Amino acid sequence: MQTTSSSSSDALLAQLEATHTASAQVRNLSDAQKQALLERLAANVAFATEVILEANGKDLRRMDPSDPKYDRLLLDVSRLASLAQSIRDVSALPDPSGVTLLERKLPNGLRLRKVAVPLGVVGVIYESRPNVTLDVTALCLRSGNAAVLRGGADAFETNTVLTRIIQTTLEHEGLSRDCVTLLPTDRELIKTLLTATRFVDMLIPRGSDSLIRFVRENSLIPVIETGAGVCHTYVHAAANLDKASAIVVNAKVSRPSVCNSLDTVLVDEGAAPGLLERLDPEFRKWKVEVFADPVSYAILSRMAYPYLKEANPEDFGREFLDYKCSVKVVRNLEEALGHIRQYSSRHSEAIVSEDAQVCRRFLESVDAAAVYANASTRFTDGGVFGLGAEIGISTQKLHARGPFALEKLVTEKWIVQGEGHVRW
């Protein structure tokens, strides 16, 4: 990383200050005004389809179509239509700002209220997905926040056009275009952004592990971390093995590339042969590579399971993001809990058991954003949980845990009204 040239760093700070100033405009919008703004934005995105796809084509031409990022970058008529629909969906969600969280009259007569208010300026640092530009803008504006977008160089043409549409919409509604700002992609400017504590209230990095780590290690602005999911499913001795097998298969193969997919199966000794027998045909179909501990290895090799490997220690606690998983046979619930405590990334963890007591103990003891009994970890999702669109799954414990959605784009403010009250 080069030294920041002070002139471009100054220009960036001026841009951030302008967004900080403009944030007061969005904060003061009424609920109806924010909805009208998003409806207009959705309409303008639909209207500008051709221009957006043209810019997207320019970005795509600079990328090798065999690069996995190509598909993430690609927009088409149907994807754009669904993006416009997402903006309308966000518009229909209840505004989290302005809600009174607490109201009391103090013994001294002071009237005290705690209300949810917009954060101010939300910054998002992301990579090639241009849909983030519209998703984040919709969520920020709906909750009364200004947005600072720092997208990737790969998507620069697309993001530029999308931002122009957003800014035109803002101006049409009588707002400053600075309410949503797209930052230059120069790498050396990132540090300026990460330390702009006066102008940016929250940062959300979205993308690779290394991006998230870099932001966490260098930011002075509070960061919401949407990290990796190392997800376990524990099949207890008293599990219904048909259910257990269906849940494990679903958690592994329905969408292996996402953070709530299964990485490790833990299974009680007694249940292991029955479970692995049921998994065998399904896992064969999907060619799931299994990294097995000695006991499960013995069982699976007796079945001549074709995609079998001996597990190394590092295969536990590993996020596979692929048709791969590790399997470990445990003695009991306690050993399963201990394993999860050691290897979990505290994202989503599941138990399968017909014993309600055992399920309760698992749900209470496991420290994770989402804990499941008799269901697939794949359900961890803002939409599924009824929160609407999400920016990611927070695996940290402060402010937001689990799906990070509209409802968390607010902070609190204490409002105190007196009649000349003093405190000696």
Add this chain to the structure above:
Amino acid sequence: MQTTSSSSSDALLAQLEATHTASAQVRNLSDAQKQALLERLAANVAFATEVILEANGKDLRRMDPSDPKYDRLLLDVSRLASLAQSIRDVSALPDPSGVTLLERKLPNGLRLRKVAVPLGVVGVIYESRPNVTLDVTALCLRSGNAAVLRGGADAFETNTVLTRIIQTTLEHEGLSRDCVTLLPTDRELIKTLLTATRFVDMLIPRGSDSLIRFVRENSLIPVIETGAGVCHTYVHAAANLDKASAIVVNAKVSRPSVCNSLDTVLVDEGAAPGLLERLDPEFRKWKVEVFADPVSYAILSRMAYPYLKEANPEDFGREFLDYKCSVKVVRNLEEALGHIRQYSSRHSEAIVSEDAQVCRRFLESVDAAAVYANASTRFTDGGVFGLGAEIGISTQKLHARGPFALEKLVTEKWIVQGEGHVRW
């Protein structure tokens, strides 16, 4: 700062891991068990008064009595009695953990609950005040958290005895002594603590600005920042000047060394002569040094106010923590809001006006943890707000804003129960 010797760093990590493991024990305590634990702790502190004061005497003998830290370090019979009472007060507060925050049945039949759960391990880094050892322990245990205490070298003897009493109490209640751990004060070990993300869930630095800044800049663990208060009181043209003067005097002189005390008076042109006339005798009594802008300087010098200085630009946005303040005459509400936007540390801000519309606009527009109409900023306090003991006033926007008290020592957990549910 020296290089960390890896052996002591390893020992520290082992200690943090032990506390992390022990945190499961506190998490699983019932409400009644947690109350019994705190009642027992309060009794044991009272019982051990003599031993605590003896250790405190050793710490005090190493410090110059004219050092302002001397009084912060000092314990006596009455201070210890009030510390024991604080523990009982925390015991009487409602347990924030275990509360169901949301409960819904999803269209697919999944039962979803969001509950408040303990954070796990809370770390506090503080300086000479040994009361923090007991306050933080009480708040952490009450809410089901383990605690890691890193006190200052000045208070080491006192903190060691207090921690021994805490640990004896834990063991007597059948818990591991690792639930509360006091760390060595070696400076080079701080970085090990700040990066122990696997074992510590939240860090709270308490003390000087430089300590807080160091923690913020070097911690990989989420930090709750309880920072400086640069607090304004704006006296509007339509203010009742008797009320205004009483509020300004109270906010400045009742306890100038605390973060919610007044730093700057903003006053509308028309109200300036009347306000300053009323402040004059009061401020003389307290010898309040006034850093005045040209207009207020002219008025005050006509009154021959004896402690008058011309304000330099850096006297605005300055936290005085003393019998000093700056005064600026403004044209109107807009100019006052602009000034506050530029100089506020977003802690506590007040307006004095009989115009309800103007007050509402101020309360809505000012971005701060606490905003006041017709009351002194000195009320920003967890106890006053009815939250019980506080660890500090958070001036950041994530997780907690304003008084950081028991209710915020929890995170959320999503609990999902199904009957074999899968998601394709």
